[in-house]
Amino acid sequence: MAELHPQLMKDCLLIGRFPLCRLLLMQDANYPWFILVPDREAVTEIHQLGADDRRQLLSESCALATVLAEHFHADKLNIAALGNVVPQLHVHHVVRYHDDPAWPAPVWGHTPAKPYTAKALDEVIDKLRAGAPDGLELLV
């Protein structure tokens, strides 16, 4: 299994696994903010993945996004592979609301991270569990 970049380990909780990707939750209660990390070594861009891995990433991303849209009642999803700071390929899936702290700006660098309370964290996990994204094994 590819090691997670130390910055991702510091900023996120590992909450689940799809066949290709680990699913992380950003420790920032301002937004339900998930990250998919394909379990491949030394890949920094989506197009560097092989054809099967690309399709699997798309499938896992869409399975997650469908649940985020429906069970989190997202006003919008922000899906992005940036990686300017953390080179390991990772794809942000951020649930956006018209009344969130950064709306309509992107979330990166906008507002200091807000720690989760235990209750708020449980609520996020419960919504994800209720949505049951196709292929996801929850680890929490």
Added chain:
Amino acid sequence: MAELHPQLMKDCLLIGRFPLCRLLLMQDANYPWFILVPDREAVTEIHQLGADDRRQLLSESCALATVLAEHFHADKLNIAALGNVVPQLHVHHVVRYHDDPAWPAPVWGHTPAKPYTAKALDEVIDKLRAGAPDGLELLV
């Protein structure tokens, strides 16, 4: 053909067509900044596309990204479907350099757009033409 959102028409040049997407160039010479717009009505999220369209979008995105990485000598690509301001589904493909005005921050909202000179615009189009992304018909 789906109409382009007026804000995209205002901010971008239409420079090409893939089988599914129109290819736009953001009129901001700070970064080589391309946008793919799937030619589908009333779609705001990637997961709302049908299975064939999803795969085609992935294929066109990777064809473009491969050329941006190689022919534009990108230090990093930023690929993102945000859509907080313009709801029509569109996927940003931004070539990032370690010495660009926003590095390592995301580009959105960072630096006022810088108009292209005719020469700089020609150079961008020439690089794209040299790379010849699979499936792209250039319109310029």
